[in-house]
Amino acid sequence: MQTPRRPAPRETTEAMVRNIGRELAEIEQAIGRCRGDLIAEPKLTGTWMAHLLISTTELLRNLLIESAKRPQRINGSG
Numbered sequence: 494m495q496t497p498r499r500p501a502p503r504e505t506t507e508a509m510v511r512n513i514g515r516e517l518a519e520i521e522q523a524i525g526r527c528r529g530d531l532i533a534e535p536k537l538t539g540t541w542m543a544h545l546l547i548s549t550t551e552l553l554r555n556l557l558i559e560s561a562k563r564p565q566r567i568n569g570s571g
Contacts (some may be wrong), residue, residue: 504555506556509548516555
């Protein structure tokens with residue numbers, strides 16, 4: 494029998510923001526180097542936009558998890 498895989502630890506929001514910023518800066522530099530290239534520039538622009546969409550989705554999910562109220566245990570007297 495296989496043991497279930499444990500989920501990977503979640504990246505902190507601060508780390509996500511730093512990584513997203515670094516990755517987008519790298520893509521922007523690449524776009525700057527191929528400015529005017531009729532094939533490369535649109536491909537990199539599409540990559541940049543896709544990265545933003547995926548990253549913001551993950552970032553929002555992380556923020557929701559961090560800001561969610563934890564359920565409180567109710568001790569019934571009885």
